[in-house]
Amino acid sequence: MAPRKKSETPPAPNTPVSMADLARELGVSMTTISRALSDHYSIGPEMKSKVLKLAKKYNYQPNRLASALRKGKSKLLGIIVPYIEGRFFPSVVHGIETAASKAGYNVIICQSNEDAAQERRNVEALLSAQVAGIMVSLSRTTTSYQHFDKVQSRGLPLVFFDRSVEGENVNAVVLNDQEGALISTRHLLQQGCRRIAHLAGPQHLNIYKNRRQGYLDALREAGLPVEEELIVYTDMTQDEGAAAMRRWLALPNPPDGIFSGGDYCALGAMQEAARQGVRVPDDVAITGFSNEAFTVITEPTITTIDQRCEEMGQATVRLLLELIEASGTTFTPRQIVLRPELLIRDSSLREARKTTGRRAAKAAVR
Amino acid sequence: MAPRKKSETPPAPNTPVSMADLARELGVSMTTISRALSDHYSIGPEMKSKVLKLAKKYNYQPNRLASALRKGKSKLLGIIVPYIEGRFFPSVVHGIETAASKAGYNVIICQSNEDAAQERRNVEALLSAQVAGIMVSLSRTTTSYQHFDKVQSRGLPLVFFDRSVEGENVNAVVLNDQEGALISTRHLLQQGCRRIAHLAGPQHLNIYKNRRQGYLDALREAGLPVEEELIVYTDMTQDEGAAAMRRWLALPNPPDGIFSGGDYCALGAMQEAARQGVRVPDDVAITGFSNEAFTVITEPTITTIDQRCEEMGQATVRLLLELIEASGTTFTPRQIVLRPELLIRDSSLREARKTTGRRAAKAAVR
DNA sequence: TTGTAGGCGTTATCAC
DNA sequence: GTGATAACGCCTACAA
Numbered sequence: 001m002a003p004r005k006k007s008e009t010p011p012a013p014n015t016p017v018s019m020a021d022l023a024r025e026l027g028v029s030m031t032t033i034s035r036a037l038s039d040h041y042s043i044g045p046e047m048k049s050k051v052l053k054l055a056k057k058y059n060y061q062p063n064r065l066a067s068a069l070r071k072g073k074s075k076l077l078g079i080i081v082p083y084i085e086g087r088f089f090p091s092v093v094h095g096i097e098t099a100a101s102k103a104g105y106n107v108i109i110c111q112s113n114e115d116a117a118q119e120r121r122n123v124e125a126l127l128s129a130q131v132a133g134i135m136v137s138l139s140r141t142t143t144s145y146q147h148f149d150k151v152q153s154r155g156l157p158l159v160f161f162d163r164s165v166e167g168e169n170v171n172a173v174v175l176n177d178q179e180g181a182l183i184s185t186r187h188l189l190q191q192g193c194r195r196i197a198h199l200a201g202p203q204h205l206n207i208y209k210n211r212r213q214g215y216l217d218a219l220r221e222a223g224l225p226v227e228e229e230l231i232v233y234t235d236m237t238q239d240e241g242a243a244a245m246r247r248w249l250a251l252p253n254p255p256d257g258i259f260s261g262g263d264y265c266a267l268g269a270m271q272e273a274a275r276q277g278v279r280v281p282d283d284v285a286i287t288g289f290s291n292e293a294f295t296v297i298t299e300p301t302i303t304t305i306d307q308r309c310e311e312m313g314q315a316t317v318r319l320l321l322e323l324i325e326a327s328g329t330t331f332t333p334r335q336i337v338l339r340p341e342l343l344i345r346d347s348s349l350r351e352a353r354k355t356t357g358r359r360a361a362k363a364a365v366r
Numbered sequence: 367m368a369p370r371k372k373s374e375t376p377p378a379p380n381t382p383v384s385m386a387d388l389a390r391e392l393g394v395s396m397t398t399i400s401r402a403l404s405d406h407y408s409i410g411p412e413m414k415s416k417v418l419k420l421a422k423k424y425n426y427q428p429n430r431l432a433s434a435l436r437k438g439k440s441k442l443l444g445i446i447v448p449y450i451e452g453r454f455f456p457s458v459v460h461g462i463e464t465a466a467s468k469a470g471y472n473v474i475i476c477q478s479n480e481d482a483a484q485e486r487r488n489v490e491a492l493l494s495a496q497v498a499g500i501m502v503s504l505s506r507t508t509t510s511y512q513h514f515d516k517v518q519s520r521g522l523p524l525v526f527f528d529r530s531v532e533g534e535n536v537n538a539v540v541l542n543d544q545e546g547a548l549i550s551t552r553h554l555l556q557q558g559c560r561r562i563a564h565l566a567g568p569q570h571l572n573i574y575k576n577r578r579q580g581y582l583d584a585l586r587e588a589g590l591p592v593e594e595e596l597i598v599y600t601d602m603t604q605d606e607g608a609a610a611m612r613r614w615l616a617l618p619n620p621p622d623g624i625f626s627g628g629d630y631c632a633l634g635a636m637q638e639a640a641r642q643g644v645r646v647p648d649d650v651a652i653t654g655f656s657n658e659a660f661t662v663i664t665e666p667t668i669t670t671i672d673q674r675c676e677e678m679g680q681a682t683v684r685l686l687l688e689l690i691e692a693s694g695t696t697f698t699p700r701q702i703v704l705r706p707e708l709l710i711r712d713s714s715l716r717e718a719r720k721t722t723g724r725r726a727a728k729a730a731v732r
Numbered sequence: 733t734t735g736t737a738g739g740c741g742t743t744a745t746c747a748c
Numbered sequence: 749g750t751g752a753t754a755a756c757g758c759c760t761a762c763a764a
Contacts, residue, residue, distance in 0.1 A: 015520070016493075016520060018756090018757055018758085019757070019758065020757075020758095028734080028735085029734070029735045029736075030735090030757090030758080030759090031734070031735060031736080031759085031760085032733090032734060032735080034758070034759065034760090035733095035734085038759085042733055042734080043733075043734085044733060044734090047733085047734090059516070061490065061493050061494050062494055062757090062758080063435070063494070063496060063756090063757050063758070064494045064495050064496065064758095065431050065434050065435045065440065065495070065496045065756090065757080065758095066435055066740090066756070066757035066758045066759090067757080067758055067759075068431050068740095068758095069429070069431045069432055069435055069740050069741070069742095069756090069757085069758075070739080070740050070757080070758045070759050070760090071740085071758085071759070071760095072740070074431065075495075076474070076495070083460065084450075084456050084457075084459050084460040084463065085456055085457060085460055089456075090450050090451055090455075090456035090459075091450075091451060093450050093456075093475075094449065094450040094451055094477070097450065097475060097476070097477055098477065101476070101477070101491075106474050106476070106491055106492075106495055107474065107475055108442070108472050108473065108474050108475075109459075109463060109473055109474075109475050110463070110467065110472070111460070111463055111464065111467070124427065125467075125472055126472075127382075127427050128427050128428055128429070128430045129430050129431070129441075129442070129472055130429060130430065130431045150425070154381070154382060238663060264663075267663060271665065292659075293658075293659065293660065294659065294660040294663055297604060297630075297633060297660055297664075298664075299637065384740090384741055384742090385741065385742070385743095386741075386742095394750075394751085395750065395751045395752070396741090396742080396743090396751090396752095397743085397744095397750065397751055397752080397753095398749085398750060398751075400742070400743060400744095401743095401749090401750085404743085408749055408750080409749070409750085410749060410750090413749080413750090428741090428742080429740090429741050429742070430742095431740090431741080431742090432740070432741035432742045432743090432756090433741075433742050433743075434742090434756095435740090435741085435742075435756050435757065435758095436741080436742045436743050436744085436755075436756050437742080437743070437744095437756085438756070
């Protein structure tokens with residue numbers, strides 16, 4: 001479409017009105033209009049109100065493209081996530097969008113689909129769109145980081161969240177998975193468990209490595225031995241949780257507590273226990289990880305670790321905005337570590353006084 | 367930040383390179399560069415490859431802001447959703463982003479938080495950002511639609527999805543809730559249920575009104591009477607489902623089938639049945655609506671209606687792109703109605719041959 | 733306090 | 749086939 005011709009008549013009602021249109025209408029210069037609209041200091045109050053009134057009348061919308069082009073700074077932030085599904089990423093994105101919008105920014109969202117090449121293309125697209133900063137949770141297949149070097153060498157603020165690159169040289173917001181595992185396992189110990197098993201996830205992923213470490217820390221702290229038969233490595237699926245539980249229940253001396261690195265896996269174990277007539281939490285107490293939505297609807301409800309999705313989103317935006325404002329000056333990279341929260345529910349609580357009444361699940365309204 | 371001064375030296379490595387920089391380097395005009403990069407017809411092949419090589423060397427990124435400003439058309443689409451949580455909206459957004467990105471568009475996401483005023487602000491922001499089109503799922507509190515009239519009067523393509531305004535004058539993609547209810551209730555009839563109850567949602571919301579209507583249709587079709595004591599109006603929560611079930615089980619003649627307008631509510635009913643020793647599906651068959659993630663992990667798994675979230679996203683983008691391409695020409699608004707899918711699971715399947723083995727739940731990896 | 737003018741990076745139009 | 753030039757809408761020295 002060819003650009004609209006400049007006309008001397010007032011703008012058609014269905015066409016966006018520019019500052020030039022307002023200027024012509026009032027017989028003043030564009031500068032005046034610009035100052036009135038941007039609340040500049042040197043502008044007569046009556047002039048200003050006249051401009052504002054006309055702007056409202058014509059429903060003037062500033063063209064942020066033009067503004068960004070001129071100023072070299074847009075009001076757009078970019079997010080790259082592996083995907084927008086499940087519980088975790090949508091919640092973080094929710095937190096990000098809320099915080100960004102509060103600060104006057106809009107957010108462009110991209111999915112890498114766990115594909116490094118796609119992630120690279122996402123970065124290019126965001127650079128092309130002239131975003132003011134980028135937030136990334138790494139794709140699982142990303143092994144080289146040049147595309148991010150390029151971002152930083154342009155002086156464009158960059159913050160990783162949840163899945164970050166290692167090191168002190170990046171800005172990142174992550175959850176302390178190890179601490180989560182530690183407090184969860186400690187809780188099982190406090191409930192009287194002495195033989196605590198662990199459903200571990202793929203150890204090449206940091207989150208699962210750290211969760212296993214936290215579990216080990218808690219055992220050591222309590223002076224308990226680590227028994228290899230009590231650690232089962234899984235892909236964190238429900239079925240693998242059930243399978244592990246079957247193996248454990250077949251032992252001469254089965255565990256009396258289980259810390260699972262994920263909720264689905266914990267669920268599988270719990271269901272297998274029920275099938276075999278083993279009582280949860282009395283015979284075996286179980287805790288999960290992630291606070292999946294279903295953990296409050298099972299019977300018993302599942303003790304788990306909340307990952308502070310919303311806070312993670314907020315913290316990510318806060319850090320990014322700091323970087324944007326400090327743009328130009330030197331800024332020492334920061335890693336923000338969020339503290340996980342243990343949500344104690346019925347699957348691990350052995351005392352007589354259980355949590356009173358199930359937490360009402362959110363309405364299934366869409 | 368003041369715009370960078372035009373310099374005669376090659377660009378610093380950390381600064382974006384423009385077409386002018388390339389032109390200077392090659393001693394040709396910007397026009398030539400532009401043509402080479404945009405694959406224009408009148409350009410010498412050797413010139414073209416020279417330009418492309420240099421562009422790659424300097425890692426040239428087109429400035430889409432400038433391009434959009436000049437052309438009056440950006441490569442950005444806007445989405446407005448009530449929120450990015452639960453199962454439904456994230457999945458639709460996932461579908462939208464995937465389809466948009468395939469077509470070379472990026473997506474700005476906004477949340478209205480079920481607030482009409484916020485929704486209005488979202489529209490303004492997207493207009494300001496000069497998006498090429500807008501996709502909206504209405505906030506629950508939206509009662510006036512002027513902000514959308516403004517969008518359309520600007521000639522900006524607009525498509526509603528899921529929560530749309532009524533009428534033939536809008537472009538929309540919605541699910542046929544009534545049909546979903548119909549096939550779900552029919553399925554219960556086929557399973558031999560003769561007294562089918564309904565957990566209904568708030569009737570001022572179209573989706574629940576339509577689901578109730580589908581239920582009534584199925585009863586009429588089967589020549590069964592509508593009994594008011596078998597329809598309970600709820601807010602679709604788990605607890606209300608349980609409460610309704612309690613009332614039904616206290617009847618002299620309890621229902622032998624239940625069609626719930628939502629999965630959480632169905633779950634509550636199912637759990638209450640279990641507590642009272644009533645067998646599902648043999649004593650009472652139950653079906654839900656929405657295909658929430660938990661419906662495959664309960665025991666028994668819950669029969670439900672899939673809402674085609676991904677397809678909805680794709681269809682929305684397809685329709686919007688059509689509108690964008692038809693921009694200027696007259697385009698008769700279209701309403702696309704997606705057909706829901708009945709997922710038959712154990713909570714309603716009375717025959718001996720149940721679904722073999724629980725469907726493996728997706729790994730709880732984040 | 734207000735106006736003038738140039739430029740942000742790209743592309744369409746015209747001339748060569 | 750290539751080049752010069754003028755916009756797109758906004759912002760900001762600088763001048764008045």
